[in-house]
Amino acid sequence: MNNVLLTTDSNDLQARVMEASDGRCIALSALDLPTEPADLLARLGHPSLPDVIVLDATHEPERALALAARIDQDLPGTAVLLIGEPAALAVPAMRVGARDVLPADASAPLLQETLSRVGSLLERRRAHAHPAVLVPDVQGAPGRVITVLSPKGGAGKTTVATNLAIGLAQYAPGAVVLVDLDVQFGDVATALSLQPEFTLEDVVHGAALRDPIAMKTHLTLHDSGLSVVCAPENPVVADSVTPEQVSELLTALARQFRYVVVDTAAGLEPRTLAALDHTTDPLLLTTFDVTGARGLRKEISTLRELGMLTNARQVVLNFADPKSGLGVADVEETIQSRVDITIPHSKAVTTSLNTGTPLLLHRPKDVVSKQLRQLLGVYTNVSEAARENRRSKR
Ligand SMILES: Nc1ncnc2c1ncn2[C@@H]1O[C@H](COP(=O)(O)OP(=O)(O)O)[C@@H](O)[C@H]1O
Ligand SMILES: [Mg+2]
Missing domain, CATH: 3.40.50.2300 (Response regulator)
Incomplete structure (x- = not known):
């Protein structure tokens, strides 16, 4: 009772x-x-x-x-x-x-x-629940786990997850890890131009889960200082990674890193649900159109049923097009939730993904970078206005 x-x-x-x-x-x-x-x-x-x-x-x-x-x-x-x-x-x-x-x-x-x-x-x-969900932010507490979700593929999860992780790594050097949980078709390594020696499969099967030093040696380091757990090369082998292993991995990483950013496969597959159990900050992403909003509505109601729809969530609409006739209020009505940030379409995004050069680092002035920095501010408490201010004073 x-x-x-x-x-x-x-x-x-x-x-x-x-x-x-x-x-x-x-x-x-x-x-x-x-x-x-x-x-x-x-x-x-x-x-x-x-x-x-x-x-x-x-x-x-x-x-x-x-x-x-x-x-x-x-x-x-x-x-x-x-x-x-x-x-x-x-x-x-x-x-x-x-x-x-x-x-x-x-x-x-x-x-x-x-x-x-x-x-x-x-x-x-x-x-x-993981202690991170129940214990407020106190010293020595586990890091924040930000999981990027979307009901469908192609919504921009990898774009948002990689850039957010890079931005956080600039803010908290050495304290950020990005995990590619899209085990079968993950492309974080491509997006960041990484050639990993070890991948998710090695990390969850070896000593890394129990030993923080082994863990560090199994991570792939990006030039920005971001640590990455890349998805395995072979999609069949990748499927042997269990939800329990995902759970252990995120527990271990949240002990060692201040921010753990998780990129996922589309929808709520078992590994994603395991990641959600450890997530302090769900980031829900969808395309800014009617089918995208409907898919998100279902995902939101599932999260709500699981008691995981806390106020820490961010709802992001990608491919925003002011001429589409669909407004943010229409989407909010459909998904019965607030929308936090919209990201417009920009050709620079595809170029950056294809060339493995993160937008936030290489095209900081692009409209999408601007919106990504606003999202970053949610997790670092630095607003885009404050950044602009600082930049213009320089
Ligand atoms: N705002 C945007 N403007 C233009 N292209 C985008 C934008 N967001 C994502 N893309 C492109 O859409 C495709 C899917 O994005 P991706 O981040 O891989 O999605 P997901 O990980 O959800 O499948 C990629 O080719 C990417 O370059
Ligand atoms: Mg992806």
Whole structure:
């Protein structure tokens, strides 16, 4: 059974949630909700974290939504339910990562059913979760794992993953590794002009998983200082890499690197799902068109069911074309999620991939590089505006 924290000023709702949670509920006033989850927990005066936080959003929906977003970000092991008008709150609630919206007059059995559904999702998530997902960013904590996903091939995963990793390597020299998990058709090595001595297959079968020094010697180094685990040459052998091995690999790498960037095959195949269990920052990519948006909608709803759609996610639309007649708002409506960054089409991308010269290093002024730097800023907290500023001052 779950411990519930409820914020409300309705005695009646409090009584129903109390009944639905078998008395495992602490209620606080919904007035003057803090914006920081830590402040809410301080009011609780209780050492253990609640499993589910139920926020009564009937009077101050904006504050409740703002707090829900922060809980999603800061306390990924905790689920949020909102109380309010479902028709009005459903979409904003989804955007901030809340699990459900129930009306203020929801019966105790309905509340109980929802709490137990959310509770079993949480349990499933915790059973798979890597400490990196549950422990906030403290010194010595595992590195961030950024996994680039898309429902279909050709959406630009490798383009985004390689450039993001290169950009991070410039920001944190020696502290970034890129893993090509597109085991059969991975082309990270080509994109970065690398001739690997060892590939994914050697790394997961040898001593590297247990020994950090062996690991370092099995990685391929790019001139930028980025370490890379390239995909195997032979697609048949590659398929012998199991999800469990992927899991061990990412655990080992996250202990040694500040950033682990993972490029994946299209869709949610078992190795990608294993990587997701260790992912702190999912990066969802799709083509900016109707079929791309529909595919992403399915992928997002699967991630949401797995409890993996935290606020740390980035949604990126590639091949953006202002003349297509499709707007960002249309895509947001279809995928029921916010879109964070759009990347336009640029010929320079294909040239860079074909010649193995990363765009961010060789064509920094290209429109796509500009958008990639904006994405980079999400993980380094340096905004494109600040960079432009710095550059113009030089
Ligand atoms: N914004 C873009 N503009 C032009 N071409 C692009 C862009 N993004 C990707 N491409 C091209 O599309 C193809 C597929 O990109 P890639 O990154 O390999 O996708 P994925 O890894 O998802 O299959 C490549 O030829 C790449 O050069
Ligand atoms: Mg690819």
